[in-house]
Amino acid sequence: MDALTSLLDGPRARGAFLLRAVLSAPWGIRVCDEAPLTVACVTRGHAWIVPESGCPVRLAAGDIAVVRGPEPYTVADDPDTPPSARVLPGGCSVGPDGTDLCEALDLGVRTWGTDPEGGTELLIGTYQLHLEVGARLLRALPRVLVPRRGAWDGPLLGLLSSEIVKDEPGQEVLLDRLLDLLLISALRAWFAQPEAEAPAWYRAHGDPVVGHALRQIHDHPAHPWTVGGLAAGAGVSRAALARRFTELVGEPPMAYLTGWRLRMAAELLRDPDMTLEAVARRVGYGSAFALSTAFKRERGISPSEHRARGGAAQVNGAGSGRSSSSPERTGR
Numbered sequence: 001m002d003a004l005t006s007l008l009d010g011p012r013a014r015g016a017f018l019l020r021a022v023l024s025a026p027w028g029i030r031v032c033d034e035a036p037l038t039v040a041c042v043t044r045g046h047a048w049i050v051p052e053s054g055c056p057v058r059l060a061a062g063d064i065a066v067v068r069g070p071e072p073y074t075v076a077d078d079p080d081t082p083p084s085a086r087v088l089p090g091g092c093s094v095g096p097d098g099t100d101l102c103e104a105l106d107l108g109v110r111t112w113g114t115d116p117e118g119g120t121e122l123l124i125g126t127y128q129l130h131l132e133v134g135a136r137l138l139r140a141l142p143r144v145l146v147p148r149r150g151a152w153d154g155p156l157l158g159l160l161s162s163e164i165v166k167d168e169p170g171q172e173v174l175l176d177r178l179l180d181l182l183l184i185s186a187l188r189a190w191f192a193q194p195e196a197e198a199p200a201w202y203r204a205h206g207d208p209v210v211g212h213a214l215r216q217i218h219d220h221p222a223h224p225w226t227v228g229g230l231a232a233g234a235g236v237s238r239a240a241l242a243r244r245f246t247e248l249v250g251e252p253p254m255a256y257l258t259g260w261r262l263r264m265a266a267e268l269l270r271d272p273d274m275t276l277e278a279v280a281r282r283v284g285y286g287s288a289f290a291l292s293t294a295f296k297r298e299r300g301i302s303p304s305e306h307r308a309r310g311g312a313a314q315v316n317g318a319g320s321g322r323s324s325s326s327p328e329r330t331g332r
Contacts, residue, residue: 012267013176017091017126020164022113025120028076030083033069033091036138037127039183040065040075043161045120050074051143062149062157064186068141077120091126109167123160125179140202145190152189156182204248209234213245213253221261222284227253262298265291269307276303 017035031038040049042059049065050056052072056079059065067073074083085093085101093101093112105112160178163171191202204210213230216223223229230253231241245253261283268279280291295303 020111021122022118024115024118025077028081028083030086032072039125041123147189
């Protein structure tokens with residue numbers, strides 16, 4: 001498994017908030033939804049992303065912005081345009097005086113805005129829970145990153161544009177997967193740019209010693225790895241591997257192995273048909289008790305609590321009004 005694959009293996013949208021926004025200038029939206037990650041695509045016209053700190057970023061048609069939360073930010077036709085709407089947690093929008101705007105700006109299935117024929121069209125997808133994205137990916141990203149139209153190519157924008165306004169059986173699952181694919185495509189294009197400041201552990205995959213150890217861990221997480229075993233595979237001493245691994249990745253090999261196994265376990269626990277014992281075997285723990293102990297020590301909750309929270313998030317996200325019939329969810 002290469003560095004980018006290991007990084008991007010995390011995004012799994014569950015009932016993500018997707019919306020088509022159609023707007024006429026002047027317009028400004030203050031986003032205060034506290035979401036961990038948002039993908040905004042300009043399909044017509046232009047837009048500005050104005051973060052709390054840092055410089056405003058202009059988006060042209062075909063550009064994608066990936067915005068890391070939970071800090072608020074503004075999206076507008078011009079950096080100086082004051083916001084006329086504010087997006088709250090859950091996706092509801094209000095005016096500057098707190099007036100509910102969801103119904104007033106509802107333009108149809110997953111469509112919201114000031115003008116059906118507006119000069120600017122945005123496609124917006126929001127991951128609402130950190131576990132849908134992964135802490136490791138979030139830590140690797142800047143506040144705002146923008147792969148330009150020329151840096152990436154593919155049919156995803158056109159497909160998302162046509163599917164986001166449909167209200168058919170299975171539509172939510174289809175849109176979730178399209179959002180995942182769009183995010184992965186955008187991040188792959190961004191990481192390929194020379195100016196992208198990839199984290200040290202990402203660059204470590206290119207190291208002949210540490211990269212080999214990382215691939216061994218990723219490809220065979222259930223193997224009873226030791227520092228000695230990983231070092232032998234890389235052709236170096238235990239001390240040399242431990243020193244170089246910690247320097248490039250930021251943590252010792254066994255700590256990284258534990259984190260990787262528990263990330264895999266957290267994903268597998270979303271499958272209600274997998275027993276805790278089966279999950280433990282898949283990720284290299286000898287028993288359900290051993291996995292439970294490590295999981296609670298590292299994550300602060302038991303596997304059963306994690307499973308219950310993940311299940312609740314999925315149930316609450318599904319069918320939660322990503323159509324015009326639910327005004328409280330169309331205010332984005």
